[in-house]
Amino acid sequence: MLSISSNTFPCFSSQLSVSPVSPLPCFSSLINTHRLGKVNAMAVDTVKSAPSKPNGYNHAALHSKVEQTAQKAGANPLVFDAKFLRHEANIPQQFIWPDHEKPSGNAPELKVPLIDLAGFLSGDPEATKEAAKLVGDACREHGFFLVANHGVGSKLLSDAHKYMDEFFELPLSEKQKAQRKLGESAGYASSFTGRFSSKLPWKETLSFRFTAEKDSAKIVRDYLLDRMGQDFSEFGNVYQSYCESMSTLSLRIMELLGLSLGVKKRSHFREFFQENDSIMRLNYYPPCQKPDATLGTGPHCDPTSLTILHQDQVGGLQVFVDNEWRSITPNSDAFVVNIGDTFMALSNGQFKSCLHRAVVNSTTTRKSLAFFLCPKSDKIVTPPEELVDESNPRVYPDFTWPTLLEFTQKHYRADMNTLDVFRNWLLQQQQPPPPAV
Numbered sequence: 001m002l003s004i005s006s007n008t009f010p011c012f013s014s015q016l017s018v019s020p021v022s023p024l025p026c027f028s029s030l031i032n033t034h035r036l037g038k039v040n041a042m043a044v045d046t047v048k049s050a051p052s053k054p055n056g057y058n059h060a061a062l063h064s065k066v067e068q069t070a071q072k073a074g075a076n077p078l079v080f081d082a083k084f085l086r087h088e089a090n091i092p093q094q095f096i097w098p099d100h101e102k103p104s105g106n107a108p109e110l111k112v113p114l115i116d117l118a119g120f121l122s123g124d125p126e127a128t129k130e131a132a133k134l135v136g137d138a139c140r141e142h143g144f145f146l147v148a149n150h151g152v153g154s155k156l157l158s159d160a161h162k163y164m165d166e167f168f169e170l171p172l173s174e175k176q177k178a179q180r181k182l183g184e185s186a187g188y189a190s191s192f193t194g195r196f197s198s199k200l201p202w203k204e205t206l207s208f209r210f211t212a213e214k215d216s217a218k219i220v221r222d223y224l225l226d227r228m229g230q231d232f233s234e235f236g237n238v239y240q241s242y243c244e245s246m247s248t249l250s251l252r253i254m255e256l257l258g259l260s261l262g263v264k265k266r267s268h269f270r271e272f273f274q275e276n277d278s279i280m281r282l283n284y285y286p287p288c289q290k291p292d293a294t295l296g297t298g299p300h301c302d303p304t305s306l307t308i309l310h311q312d313q314v315g316g317l318q319v320f321v322d323n324e325w326r327s328i329t330p331n332s333d334a335f336v337v338n339i340g341d342t343f344m345a346l347s348n349g350q351f352k353s354c355l356h357r358a359v360v361n362s363t364t365t366r367k368s369l370a371f372f373l374c375p376k377s378d379k380i381v382t383p384p385e386e387l388v389d390e391s392n393p394r395v396y397p398d399f400t401w402p403t404l405l406e407f408t409q410k411h412y413r414a415d416m417n418t419l420d421v422f423r424n425w426l427l428q429q430q431q432p433p434p435p436a437v
């Protein structure tokens with residue numbers, strides 16, 4: 001029988017009153033885990049949720065207390081070893097999501113537009129106009145669309161899936177050579193057992209940084225070789241090429257987004273992201289014997305700018321539209337593209353960063369490859385002036401991506417309210433201090 005006694009100290013309890021730059025360390029006592037040893041927890045909580053987005057999802061119940069769990073030297077952390085857990089009839093309590101967030105039955109399909117990029121990529125003006133219109137409609141409605149004839153080779157895609165399988169099938173100790181450290185966004189994580197102490201996602205992830213800057217030409221390859229050793233040279237080459245293709249594709253999509261928003265210079269957003277500093281993430285969802293009790297990835301809006309996702313044939317991605325969860329049917333010839341919070345801010349709120357999640361199943365491992373486009377660190381996230389006027393005043397204050405990234409890695413577990421909470425926090429920082437007494 002699983003027993004957990006979590007005794008977290010609310011380090012930060014008052015609303016919007018924390019500095020995300022210097023969290024106070026605060027330790028709680030042991031959490032006993034299902035034959036998995038013990039973990040010492042550090043609860044770094046944070047800012048509470050701002051008023052929810054008007055999409056009908058039950059935000060009220062989703063208070064955004066972040067519990068980030070740190071390992072204290074000498075303690076055995078909770079370990080998510082899918083080799084064993086995939087067969088367990090009873091899953092550890094930490095993976096059981098609250099009732100209002102549990103996946104419920106069948107999610108009807110969401111028909112998102114499939115945009116054929118062939119004409120646009122070859123410079124056909126009519127095809128470009130048509131693609132920009134479809135993209136614009138989808139982004140104003142929910143922010144999700146598919147792209148086909150995207151120019152990414154099928155061999156590169158199948159290699160990316162093949163090497164991903166090989167990596168995640170390695171023994172846990174091998175994968176842990178690339179262990180992700182607390183507060184960092186790169187590395188291997190078996191669930192987020194060292195980071196959160198409840199609502200754990202039923203997944204393993206491998207994340208790494210990609211930058212389009214010329215002097216970091218082999219950043220992905222070098223990282224993977226450095227962490228995993230020379231045997232990973234082909235793995236490194238494949239993911240270096242994959243990220244380069246994703247960066248190129250996302251810049252083309254940025255041009256379409258510029259056209260559909262009607263900005264004066266159609267290359268505005270393409271240029272903004274030219275030297276992007278992005279995150280590549282491999283999501284590996286093992287089977288789970290209690291798929292209705294847990295989630296592979298919890299409900300969230302991506303804090304990043306644009307996500308380009310390739311999901312395998314298993315299915316599990318769901319989007320919250322018109323008050324219900326809807327599924328996006330896998331299509332191996334297409335990428336799923338979605339707007340993230342940072343682009344929502346860049347479009348002055350016109351394009352939606354929509355709530356989504358990934359469910360798991362009891363029989364089949366599922367994989368998805370997510371490229372999260374992010375601006376270079378010094379770029380100010382501010383909408384072009386033509387998107388701001390008297391009837392469309394500024395919705396979000398200026399910020400830079402590293403500030404939002406740090407917010408999600410250290411202070412606020414990304415969910416459907418990240419952008420609102422972040423905006424309120426930024427606005428609060430800008431208030432003059434109260435007069436001295």
Ligand SMILES: C=C1C[C@]23C[C@H]1CC[C@H]2[C@]1(C)CCC[C@@](C)(C(=O)O)[C@H]1[C@@H]3C(=O)O
Pocket residue numbers: 185201279297298299300301302303304372405408409413414415
């Ligand atoms: C900047 C990021 C944080 C997350 C990875 C990228 C973009 C999406 C974020 C995430 C997927 C949103 C859901 C919660 C999260 C913790 C996860 O389940 O993976 C988020 C990622 C993260 O913080 O690691």
Ligand SMILES: O=C(O)CCC(=O)C(=O)O
Pocket residue numbers: 281283297302309311316317356357358367368370
């Ligand atoms: O696996 C999926 O389909 C979605 C994953 C996701 O939303 C994410 O990694 O941000």
Ligand SMILES: [Fe+2]
Pocket residue numbers: 300301302307356
């Ligand atoms: Fe996502």
